[in-house]
Amino acid sequence: xxxIEIREQPVLSFRxxxxxxxxxxxxxxxxxxxxxxxxxxxxxxxMNILSESLVRRAIARSTVGRIAEIRCAATWVGRLTSPGTxxxxxxxxxxxxxxxxxxxxxxxxxxxxxxxxQSLDYARxxxxxxxxxxxxAFDSLQDAAALSRFRDALAVxxxxxxxxxxxAFEEFVxxxxxxxxxxLAVRAKRAEGLAAVAARLQGRxxxxxxxxxxxxxxxxxxxxxxxxxxxxxxxxxxxxxRTLDVRVVEKSVGAPQMRQAVxxxxxxxxxxxxxxxxxxxxxxxxxxxxxxxxQKETDGDAARLAAERLVExxxxxxxxxxxxxxxxxxxxxxxxxxxxxxxxWLVLASMLVCVVGISNSMLMSVTERFREIxxxxxxxxxxxxxxxxxxxxxxxxGAVGGLLGACLGTLLGVARLLxxxxxxxxxxxxxxxxxxxxxxxSVLGVILAALASVYPSLKxxxxxxMEAMRIQ
Amino acid sequence: xxxxxxxxxxxxxxxxxxxxVIRNVLTEALRGVDVEIYTGEFISxxxxxxxxxxxxFNMIGGLDSPTSGRVFIDEVDVAQLTAIELAFxxxxxxxxxxxxxxxxxxxxxxxxxxxxxxxxxVPPDAARRRGVELLALVGLEDRWSHRPIEMSGGQQQRVAxxxxxxxxxxxLLCDEPTANLDLRTGREILEILRRLNEERGVTIICATxxxxxxxxxxxxxxxxxxxxxxxxxxxxxxVEVGSIGGERE
Numbered sequence: 060x061x062x063i064e065i066r067e068q069p070v071l072s073f074r075x076x077x078x079x080x081x082x083x084x085x086x087x088x089x090x091x092x093x094x095x096x097x098x099x100x101x102x103x104x105x106m107n108i109l110s111e112s113l114v115r116r117a118i119a120r121s122t123v124g125r126i127a128e129i130r131c132a133a134t135w136v137g138r139l140t141s142p143g144t145x146x147x148x149x150x151x152x153x154x155x156x157x158x159x160x161x162x163x164x165x166x167x168x169x170x171x172x173x174x175x176x177q178s179l180d181y182a183r184x185x186x187x188x189x190x191x192x193x194x195x196a197f198d199s200l201q202d203a204a205a206l207s208r209f210r211d212a213l214a215v216x217x218x219x220x221x222x223x224x225x226x227a228f229e230e231f232v233x234x235x236x237x238x239x240x241x242x243l244a245v246r247a248k249r250a251e252g253l254a255a256v257a258a259r260l261q262g263r264x265x266x267x268x269x270x271x272x273x274x275x276x277x278x279x280x281x282x283x284x285x286x287x288x289x290x291x292x293x294x295x296x297x298x299x300x301r302t303l304d305v306r307v308v309e310k311s312v313g314a315p316q317m318r319q320a321v322x323x324x325x326x327x328x329x330x331x332x333x334x335x336x337x338x339x340x341x342x343x344x345x346x347x348x349x350x351x352x353x354q355k356e357t358d359g360d361a362a363r364l365a366a367e368r369l370v371e372x373x374x375x376x377x378x379x380x381x382x383x384x385x386x387x388x389x390x391x392x393x394x395x396x397x398x399x400x401x402x403x404w405l406v407l408a409s410m411l412v413c414v415v416g417i418s419n420s421m422l423m424s425v426t427e428r429f430r431e432i433x434x435x436x437x438x439x440x441x442x443x444x445x446x447x448x449x450x451x452x453x454x455x456x457g458a459v460g461g462l463l464g465a466c467l468g469t470l471l472g473v474a475r476l477l478x479x480x481x482x483x484x485x486x487x488x489x490x491x492x493x494x495x496x497x498x499x500x501s502v503l504g505v506i507l508a509a510l511a512s513v514y515p516s517l518k519x520x521x522x523x524x525m526e527a528m529r530i531q
Numbered sequence: 532x533x534x535x536x537x538x539x540x541x542x543x544x545x546x547x548x549x550x551x552v553i554r555n556v557l558t559e560a561l562r563g564v565d566v567e568i569y570t571g572e573f574i575s576x577x578x579x580x581x582x583x584x585x586x587x588f589n590m591i592g593g594l595d596s597p598t599s600g601r602v603f604i605d606e607v608d609v610a611q612l613t614a615i616e617l618a619f620x621x622x623x624x625x626x627x628x629x630x631x632x633x634x635x636x637x638x639x640x641x642x643x644x645x646x647x648x649x650x651x652x653v654p655p656d657a658a659r660r661r662g663v664e665l666l667a668l669v670g671l672e673d674r675w676s677h678r679p680i681e682m683s684g685g686q687q688q689r690v691a692x693x694x695x696x697x698x699x700x701x702x703l704l705c706d707e708p709t710a711n712l713d714l715r716t717g718r719e720i721l722e723i724l725r726r727l728n729e730e731r732g733v734t735i736i737c738a739t740x741x742x743x744x745x746x747x748x749x750x751x752x753x754x755x756x757x758x759x760x761x762x763x764x765x766x767x768x769x770v771e772v773g774s775i776g777g778e779r780e
Contacts (some may be wrong), residue, residue, distance in 0.1 A: 068619040068654035079646075081639075086637030384552075434633040437594065438694070439622020439650040442614060525595040 071444050080451045085422075091456055094420045098460025099467065101413035102504045106468025107475075108406050109496050111438075113489055114476050119389035121487035126382050130376075131291070132298035136265045139256055139280070142249035144244045146173060146193045152242060154479040155286075165238045168223065168231050169197070175222050186212045197235040206232065252283030269299035304364060307371055311338045311354060311361040320353050335380070340371035385483050415505075418511035419451050425515035432519045432529035433507060446513070454505050454511035461504020465497040540606075541701060541734050542568040542591050548598035549586050549757075560586040563600070564613060568736060570701070573728045573747065574740045578754035584738045585706060587754060591736070592627060592704045593620055593766055605701070605736065615775040620653050626695025626733075630707040632687040634679040640690045641675040647697040665693040669723055685716030696733075705737040721747060 080291040084091045127134070143151075152158065153167035176184060177198060187209050191199040200206050210225065221228055259279045260268050268276045272287075273296040280287045311317055312332065321337060324346070330474065341347045347369040354362040361369075425432075432445055473493075476484050535595055547564040550557055561585045568591075578584045589595035591602055593609045602609045604624065612620065621627075634643050642663050648658035664671050669689035672706045679687050688708060695703055705724065711715035728735050737744060745751060751768055753760040 064558075066616075066619055066649065068615050071649055075649055081636050304746060430633065431635060434635060435619055435646075436618070437627045438635075438647040439618050439698075441618050444650075467716075523595050526587040 068439060068441055070441065073447075076444060076447055077451060080448050080455070083448075084399070084452055084455065088263060090424060091452075092180075094424060094456045095460040095463065097416045097420045098413075098457050098504050098508055099464035101409070101416045102461045102464030102500050103468035103471070104409040104463045104464075105406060105503075106412060106500045107472045108216055108402060108409060108468075110469040110472035110493055111476060112402060112474060112493050113496060114484060114487075115389045115491070117487045117489040118385050118476075118480055118483050122382050122385045122389065122483070126386060129298070129334070129379060132266065132269055132295045132302060135269060137297050138285070139253060139265055139269075142246045144193070145239060145246065146170075148242045148245055148249075149173070149194075150244060151235070152238075156240075161234075161242055162238060165231060165234050166242075168227075169235075169238060170230065171193075171222050172197075172231065179219065183216060186216075189363075197232060197239070200232045201235070243464065248284060252285065253281045255364060256280060266299050266302055269295055270303060272296040272299065301372060301375065303370065305376065307360045307364070308341075308369065308372065309334050310336070311359045314357070314359065316357055317353065317359060324349065338373045338376040340382075341369045342377060344370050347373070381481060388479065413507055414511065415506050417453075417457070417504075418514075421449075421508065421512040422515045424452075425449055425512065425519050429519060429522075429527045432522075433524040436524040436527070444515045445520040448514050449516035449519075450509050453508040457505040457508025458501060460508070461501035462497075464504065465500040468500070469493055469497060534696070539570045540567045541570045541604065542566075542736075543603040543606075544587075544591060544605075546600050547587070547590055547602065549583075549590065549595070550598045558614070559757055561597070561600075564754075564757075566752070566759060566762070568734065570734055571732045572749050573725070573735045574737070574750045574752060575744045575748040576736065576752045576754060577666045577744075578738075578760075582754045583757040584754050586757075588704055588706050588736070588738055592625055594627075595672055603624070616756065618650075618714055622647055623698040624700050624702065625701040626697075626703045628688070628695050628703065628705040628708045629692050630710045632679070632684070632691045632711075633693070634687055634690055636679055639676050639678055640671060640682070640693075642689055643679070644694045644697055647694060651698045653698075660696070662693075665696055666690070668696070669693045683716075684712050685719060688712060688716075688720050689723065692720070692727075696731075699731075700733065700738065702734045705735065705739075707738055707740065709739065709741050717741060718743060 119423065149166045149170040153163050155163065173193065173196075176188065179187070186198045188199065200209060206229070213219065213221065213225070223231075256279055259276070271277070272280070273290040277287060277289075277292040277296075280292075294344070310319060312334065315329075318329045318332050321327075321332050325332070325336065325340060327336070341350060344366060348366040350369060351362065351364065351366050354360075356473065435445060473484060473488070544564050544566045546776075547561050548559070549561040550559050552558070562583075564583075564587060571592065576584055576587065586595070590597050591604075593602070593604065593612075596610065604620065607620075609617070609620070615659070637648065640656060641659070644662040644665055645653075645655075645658040648661065649655070653661070663672060663675060666675050671689055671693070674682065674686065679690070682690070688711075692708075702742050703724070709720050709722060712720060712766060721741070724735055724737065727733050737748070745765065745768060750762060750764055752762045
């Protein structure tokens, strides 16, 4: 006859556990799907907010660059109109290829300090610098008493930190008079050059002259001492010509009979015809040809432009409009996600929804399987096996739901931004960052689901088999 | 049969008590049960519902812990065992058969039978072979790939019997194995149990309302109000079936 000899129960292999778990998930497919959906919705919510703020930030970044590029001609008009303030000249000196290395370094530091002064709020700036603005600050700090006041005030402000050490700043202040003299000299030389340029304008406006930047006028600018490479000149010339054409077109619609004609074409009241509606209309080649024909009939200025040119101008104007709007709408408003404190709160709330939703569905799926747990325990399953089974299942459902939800949330977020920003979204889509965010959210889904299942499964595994069966 | 081996005690309960507190009301399910069960015995436990029959079962099967008193399974005190040793005990030494079969719904018949072997560390190939043998023993060799939901109650109970025999246990605990089955199927199940008892020498403890059980068991035990009312050998009872035994239920 057999005798009972109690030994330790072997642990079931991980592979076999996975097999049994997968079997269970497949059998309760509908229940598992519900859990997956809960996880997916929670993660999608989180991911939606994250992807929106990521895309917004990317748009903001690319918009700033693109606007500077599109307004290249305007920048040069400004540069050729006035020699600029000392403050404006500091970055120019820092970037110039010639000159004293120490001066260039000081200029770079100077604009860094000025940027830092700008970022301070009024009360702090007032305490540090009294009423001085811009480079006046450096002038005022030449006074030893003012400098010591600055030092004392800075020591009190705990959350404020100079971009460099205090010693380096003081050294810069000591070197400031030399730098200022140099800047003024540069300014004087510039003024001379500008006078020379002005003499060669021959009655044209600057923008008209810049349309010729590719040719003789470009040489004039270069000989006046400006760094004006051929590539820039080409772009400036093209933009200047475009600006002139835009002016012609926008002026042409001001004529009453033209306005009437456009209103008739669009079935609008003449008063509702704006420059905006005109540009929108001209995006279409057929409408553009119609416009040119009308101009020829009425002998308007825009008659000399080809319909293709009008379409091209309309496209650039459209881009400018959307860039301007994008710039307005993507102004960073702080917070961790870069889209405002309120968004941070929303992200936090969505995390909470995630945790509550997932733990609830895991709790459900454990409690409704008490009988199965009890049976498995009767068959000799160890507590560890039962826990592992549930945590594995939760992690698997969490992974599927997390990935699904992350993709869904991203798609929704991007699709929502497509409405106000259009092609800007696709042009500046931060694919790498989005992929990383998707990966992180999916992992978050797995971890949350696994964590949420630990407590109920631990409880279930610890119960004596018959107690578990009685609960059901 | 062999009188000396039968004398070996496999399960011994000493002053077993179990109390439940349900909504602040103390319920005494067992009020002190002393019993000795011998190896190779087929013993029927009878009693009306609520008599503490199932509680007694869970105690001697190591499925629940008593409030006081002790259970020895082959002279090993169950209360002294760790969770892992208890799992070992449930896995190899005791087979359980329930009224509701309690098969794992998402496993096939064969997987249900081989799961306890997997827990016991039997390699998969050997487990499969032995699983098919066990299913053949209960007459289900051609239904090994069916899931519980595709089988009748009698077939499910037979799978449950095969599963309980997976690791060749010394004791089979059956909690009303025929209660959910019709007469004919119930008789088939009893027949299988009797065969296991006779051919393999498995000790069978069977809670039941089924009077046919009396014909095949060695001893009968009546429980009422959490106490053992009476224990009798079958030949003693047979005389009374017409009189007292018949009146009991």
